[in-house]
Amino acid sequence: MVLERKGAGALLVFTVLFAATACALLAFRQGGFDAGVAGYGLGVCALVILAYTLAGAVFRHIDRITLVLCFFLACVGLVMLARLDMDAALKQLAWLGIGCLVMFLTVVIIKRARNFGWINYLLMGLSFGLLVFAYLFADYVGGAKNWITVGGLRFQPSEASKVFFIIISAYFFSRRRGKIPSALYAVYTAACVGVLVLSNDLGGALLFAGTFLITFFAGTGKKLLTLAGIGVAAGGIVASYYLVPHVKTRVQIWQDPWKYYNDKGYQIVQGLMAIAAGGMLGAGLGLGSPDVIPVNTSDFIFAAICEEFGLIFGIILILLYLVFIIRGMIIARDAGSRFDALLVFGAMCMLTLQSFIIIGGVIKLIPLTGITLPFISSGGSSLIACLCLVGMIEGVAAKNGERDEMKIRQAGGVVL
Amino acid sequence: MEGAYTVAALAMRYWFIAAAAVVLLGAVGISVKEYRDKRLVLEVAKSSIGYLHVISGPEEIFDENIQLMPENIIGRSKRADIRLIDPSVSKIHSEVYRAYDGCVYITKAGKGEVTVNGERVDSVARIGSGDLITIGSLVFRLYLKED
Numbered sequence: 001m002v003l004e005r006k007g008a009g010a011l012l013v014f015t016v017l018f019a020a021t022a023c024a025l026l027a028f029r030q031g032g033f034d035a036g037v038a039g040y041g042l043g044v045c046a047l048v049i050l051a052y053t054l055a056g057a058v059f060r061h062i063d064r065i066t067l068v069l070c071f072f073l074a075c076v077g078l079v080m081l082a083r084l085d086m087d088a089a090l091k092q093l094a095w096l097g098i099g100c101l102v103m104f105l106t107v108v109i110i111k112r113a114r115n116f117g118w119i120n121y122l123l124m125g126l127s128f129g130l131l132v133f134a135y136l137f138a139d140y141v142g143g144a145k146n147w148i149t150v151g152g153l154r155f156q157p158s159e160a161s162k163v164f165f166i167i168i169s170a171y172f173f174s175r176r177r178g179k180i181p182s183a184l185y186a187v188y189t190a191a192c193v194g195v196l197v198l199s200n201d202l203g204g205a206l207l208f209a210g211t212f213l214i215t216f217f218a219g220t221g222k223k224l225l226t227l228a229g230i231g232v233a234a235g236g237i238v239a240s241y242y243l244v245p246h247v248k249t250r251v252q253i254w255q256d257p258w259k260y261y262n263d264k265g266y267q268i269v270q271g272l273m274a275i276a277a278g279g280m281l282g283a284g285l286g287l288g289s290p291d292v293i294p295v296n297t298s299d300f301i302f303a304a305i306c307e308e309f310g311l312i313f314g315i316i317l318i319l320l321y322l323v324f325i326i327r328g329m330i331i332a333r334d335a336g337s338r339f340d341a342l343l344v345f346g347a348m349c350m351l352t353l354q355s356f357i358i359i360g361g362v363i364k365l366i367p368l369t370g371i372t373l374p375f376i377s378s379g380g381s382s383l384i385a386c387l388c389l390v391g392m393i394e395g396v397a398a399k400n401g402e403r404d405e406m407k408i409r410q411a412g413g414v415v416l
Numbered sequence: 417m418e419g420a421y422t423v424a425a426l427a428m429r430y431w432f433i434a435a436a437a438v439v440l441l442g443a444v445g446i447s448v449k450e451y452r453d454k455r456l457v458l459e460v461a462k463s464s465i466g467y468l469h470v471i472s473g474p475e476e477i478f479d480e481n482i483q484l485m486p487e488n489i490i491g492r493s494k495r496a497d498i499r500l501i502d503p504s505v506s507k508i509h510s511e512v513y514r515a516y517d518g519c520v521y522i523t524k525a526g527k528g529e530v531t532v533n534g535e536r537v538d539s540v541a542r543i544g545s546g547d548l549i550t551i552g553s554l555v556f557r558l559y560l561k562e563d
Contacts, residue, residue: 001457001460001461001481003457011443014435018432018435021432022432065443281430282429286425307432315457316433316437322441327443330447407458408458412466412559413461413483
């Protein structure tokens, strides 16, 4: 009885080849050969290969496919950033390196942790405190007040809160916690969403509320309460439409962006035109004009990718997110404890919702709310938070793998 | 130079789509295969009660582990659950099973010899983890799963 674990080495080869060839092409974009871009390409390839090899060597049972998918998405982002803004690309590469370290650290912590016990209350205070701090002291960027600048480095405290929120939610839904702790958790969630709405970070608020509702349903299975929660959320959205001018504007732009083309609808119209200009196969890397789209390196990177790589490539990217999610769900299903299962489920939900909210916003499926595209968009705190979530998923995958191997060994089998 | 770049960028569009498609299809393909294999192996592992480690025997099975299910007929015959091709093994030589009391027993079914820790088994004997079992001239160490 032999269980042969499938490596994803072949997929990694294609990922590296993709990044290498794209950077090689970009190196010739300005006429001559740009050694800086070529060096950057080598750096991307080296980092991805090193991180994958290290992860496989240190954590035997890590889910390699999830890791490669996440690296492929990161490579698409790094290539697109190198085309749009080399400075942002170099920063992003450094953040990816730091993010990988954070991911490894998370895997180690999750592998050893049971459910974090009382630490959850500490995390609760910390994550809420970060949101309040951002509300009070943050700068306005793109309409939302969620950026803190310290010594030239900008980061979003809400990204760290997101990670803590997943752990706290998994803790509270993994078993009954008594009335006072449950009420505390409910108040905490409502307060987080409230602070995010007040900071005009509607994407973040939607993300917290959505993840809460889905994890609530997965953890408790209470249909009526979930429906009631959806009702409250829907009521909240309608109320915010009438009460918060920012929301009303966003919805109006969504309904007819062309009407506001010269003003607030400019961004979404440029995004739509970029996607249309690319067509099925794309304009070719470096041949389109994604520079005209505002915020093309973070929120609108999907439109820039669609323009230069084509709609087919864009659809493949969405499908890659889907495969990533399905693999996460399988890991959650196989998890040994409810806490682990809900942790992976929550992390997956958050990444799914985040991708849906921003891709839906860019393609005008839903009103646009500023949020980053996981792994692809430029932004250090967002990339690190996403890799931290991947670390949680991989940590549980490693636990699952070790348990399965023990079962197989006890029956005299081997895991290769 | 600019013309050459345009031609290269336009041509490489196909490669980029192909690379993404290979990663996507590869991830799906590997996931499906891995899922199936794992499920099959884990099912066998779940129903198995332990295994026999071959200490001495034919080269093909030497140092291998033979999975034990709740009921196993051991012998040279094709009908045997665990087939041991060796002249010293009878067609139906022995049976290893887990009884209702949760204990594991070995029986002597054919003419060939069965011993447990050096003692001959005439009809049936209780066995446990770590026991040295001989079936004909083949020697095994028994490992039972801990519940």
